[in-house]
Amino acid sequence: MAVVRDYSTKYNPESFSSNNTKKTSPTTTNEKEGGGEGATKSYPITEWCSGYILSAFEPTVRPTDVFVVTSAKCGQTWITTLLFHLKNKCSQKGRDLIRNEGLMKCVPWLEIPLDLMRTNDDNKEEEGAEEKDAFLYDVQERIDELTKLSNPRIFKMHTLYETVPITTQQQQQHSSNTTKGGPKLIIVSRDPRDVPYSMYKHFQGLKGNGVGPFAHYDEEIPSFEEYYTTNWKINNFYFRHLNSFWNHKHDVNVHWIKYEDLKLNTMDTIQKLVNFLEWNNDTSNEDIETAIRLSSFQNMKNDEQDESTQFLKGYPKNFVREGEIGKNCSRLSMELEKDLLKLLKEKCPPDAVDFVLSQEVTKNSIDYRKQQRQRSNE
DSSP: OOOOOSOOOOOOGGGTTOSOOEEOOSSOOOGGGTOOTTOOSOOEEBTTBOHHHHHHHGGGOOTTOEEEEOOTTSSHHHHHHHHHHHHTTTOHHHHHHHHHTOHHHHSOBSSOOBOTTOOHHHHTTSTTOOTTGGGBOOHHHHHHHHHTSOSSOEEEEOSOGGGSOSOHHHHHHHHTTOOOOSOEEEEEEOOGGGSHHHHHHHHHHHTTOOSGGGTTOOOOOOOHHHHIIIIIHHHOHHHHHHHHHHTTTTOTTEEEEEHHHHHHSHHHHHHHHHHHHTOGGGOOHHHHHHHHHHTSHHHHHHHHHOTTOOTTTTSOTTOSOOOOSSTTGGGSOHHHHHHHHHHHHHHSOHHHHHHHOOHHHHHHHHHHHHHHHHHHHO
């Protein structure tokens, strides 16, 4: 007998943050779809966001929960890996857990309706299940699974502020700075000039992935310029995400990290994060230094390439790619860079524009472009 999943919809990775959303009712979600009793707000339903899961999850939120909410390709995997090691005091048990169970099990992608770690062999056991529908979570099973996680639970999300599953009352209290208690939100932003090419390589990694719902993903990958024009620019989730959180930048439960600061001043950035999370009483500088080492680019790349680990099971191939500041910007033509900056200034407040743009990206991209010209002339 086929398992009842939360909903069925055409699966399309290109609709990552589609505007074409349905809404769940805050209190009347169908029981078969996983409840929602006690939720204080409605949640969107898209190919990449299960409003049913979020509606059922909201009443289960704990004061110690941590939500790392970013636009795509802004350093979320890095910071969640580091936080998981800090949570586990950088213990061998924690290291074994993230290698053997996988990051997606240790730090769940909360709103995703699909079990990206599920294999096609798993689906063969479900009689009558549609190929892609078989990857959809059963909502109650998903909530039960998340409930078993130890405190503090850490979740990754790619959503707008309104979609983070904390109650309306908590949002109002945090916005008015009337309370410091309750779940915490971490935002990581990156200079947008470094983002589109990284996202382009992400989609290239889906092709021929061979596992999970990506097993038969064989859509034609356009040129980067075409991808930027026909997908990234039109999708504009980066700008919508920035705008949705910008007015909450100073909320007491929101901590904003710039990717460039994380790269250039890692220790100081993580110390501030630990203080914000109120983990400082249990976290030494030695713990932070060890967590930084365990989550370094080279360590994560080594774990990704080690076939004996499950570290990045469910992620696209070559997910840990470069992470440099300004290198992806240098891959934009000057015309595309001007177009992106124009778009940013049109869609976002001036102070938000100033905040996300990095002088290091500008400087490094100039240097990288010089190197590219030198290599082409050799």
